[in-house]
Amino acid sequence: MPTLIEALGAHAGELAALRQDIHRHPEMGFEERRTAALVASRLRDWGIAVEEGLAGTGVVGTLRGRRPGGQAIALRADMDALPIAEVTGLPYASANPGVMHACGHDGHTAMLLGAARHLAENPDFGGTVHLVFQPAEEGLGGGRRMVEEGLFDRFPVDAVFGLHNEPGLALGRFGIRPGPMLANVDTWSVAFRGTGGHGAVPHRATDPTQPLAAFVGALQSVIGRDLPARETGVLSVGHIAAGDARAPNVIPAEARVTGTGRSFIPAVRATMGRRLRELAEALAAAHGCTAEVAYRHDYPALVNAPGPVALAARAAAALGGADTVDADYPPITAGEDFAYMAQARPAAFMLVGNGVAEDGSFHHVHTPRYDFNDALLPIGAAYWVSLVAHALGKDA
Ligand SMILES: [Zn+2]
Ligand SMILES: [Zn+2]
Secondary structure: OOOHHHHHHOOHHHHHHHHHHHHHOOOOOOOOHHHHHHHHHHHHHOOOEEEEEEOOOEEEEEEEOOEEEEEEEEEEEEOOOEOOOOOOOOOOOOOOOOOEOOOOHHHHHHHHHHHHHHHHHOOOOEEEEEEEEEOOOOOOOHHHHHHHOOHHHHOOOOEEEEEEEEEOOOOOOEEOOOEEEEOEEEEEEEEEEOOOEEOOOHHHOOOOHHHHHHHHHHHHHHHHHHOOOOOOEEEEEEEEEEOOOOOOOEEOOEEEEEEEEEEOOHHHHHHHHHHHHHHHHHHHHHOOOEEEEEEEEOOOOEEEOHHHHHHHHHHHHHHHOHHHEEOOOOOEOOOOOHHHHHHHOOEEEEEEEEEOOOOOOOOOOOOOOOOOOHHHHHHHHHHHHHHHHHHOOOOO
């Protein structure tokens, strides 16, 4: 009797070819037309009912088990790529200049397709599995749009599950935790405004670079002095702009700074937004300037529910043993729009190790040398199949 990973590995070459084909043809969020058509046609090939056009380019396949059972679960993969110019030099590198699968969503799509085929051929479960292929995870909120457009009204489920590769985590190791697992993502900007003037006579000007410089220095006091020491918060500056490089003797009238904020709980998010505004406005006033502050909430924190997490951890442990699963994995200060699905239904978002790159180095996601590890395809697909067996097994 082959193990589940060995069973899924029977199609490993085909899955790798599929993954590399998607990798070669990356598409940006809400533009995944080729990818969505490929997904829909494969699902239909395997006799799976398919709905297309959810949230634009989203696809949902539905499978019913041969045993009776009233439970339903959703398994979610994302399909979109990033605006990054690939430099891997791989034979299947992006043929779409400036667009790249640098987060492994090509692999996520292929792993769920691999599971779909196996489940269609072996519907030895009771209940319903919805295979959700979502568009536009990278910043555009395709997951939110799917929920807003009635994903879970059309496809009611008791729980929803996500899976993401994690570079640097050993191949096939799993990581998950109950509660907040990925962060609230905020984007903020401050425009300091004064009068500007001649650099030779600064006393005749109000200089907005002064409060900006003080603000950048003071910003980390929000983390160190305003948050409880046990809580996590991040405020990082991403861009600063003022003046004209051709005019070093001119004090600019405006100086702008923008950045990102990360947190795991609403109270920390609120404190960071409030204190950032207070500091900007007070420092501007101290220097005779004004501050226009914008603090925008993007993706919410991804909060895993305890029940689905325990189920997911058991399903992963069934593949390679309990010591391959860290069920108290440290939370990550990146964001994920699976968070919106997790707000709508009890959810578990699992990480699986992508290992290290072929050249032995560590290529993080969102970098131009990243590549999904094809050795992970049968492992991730086996996780999905194991999850269905655990969620909708004989007793369902
Ligand atoms: Zn990403
Ligand atoms: Zn991703």
